Amino acid sequence: MMSxxxxxxxxxxxxxxxxxxxxxxxxxxxxxxxxxxxxxxMSELIEKRLLNWExxxxxxxxxxxxxxxxxxxxxxxIKRKLGKLDFIVKKGSHVQMLLEFTRLMEIFxxxxxx
Numbered sequence: 749m750m751s752x753x754x755x756x757x758x759x760x761x762x763x764x765x766x767x768x769x770x771x772x773x774x775x776x777x778x779x780x781x782x783x784x785x786x787x788x789x790m791s792e793l794i795e796k797r798l799l800n801w802e803x804x805x806x807x808x809x810x811x812x813x814x815x816x817x818x819x820x821x822x823x824x825x826i827k828r829k830l831g832k833l834d835f836i837v838k839k840g841s842h843v844q845m846l847l848e849f850t851r852l853m854e855i856f857x858x859x860x861x862x
């Protein structure tokens with residue numbers, strides 16, 4: 749069984765750490781200062797060689813343009829260190845349609861769930 753530790757829970761975002769991955773569950777769009785904090789934490793964890801990440805977007809209904817830009821930034825940072833970032837998206841959701849429309853489905857590793 750996977751051991752999971754909640755390491756942060758702020759502004760509709762929960763961060764979980766396990767041996768397998770760092771999982772961040774988004775429940776609403778983030779303001780820019782929260783993204784800044786998240787990027788700082790992410791950099792520290794990447795430096796500790798935690799290179800498997802999951803962004804769970806299954807409860808996020810309407811991401812803002814800042815979210816989309818920051819997803820690209822996070823994906824780039826992780827891939828640059830030869831890590832992996834999976835985007836967990838609800839099949840048929842607005843987020844899936846947005847990722848398809850912006851062609852981000854082509855560059856992101858997207859896992860569709862029911």
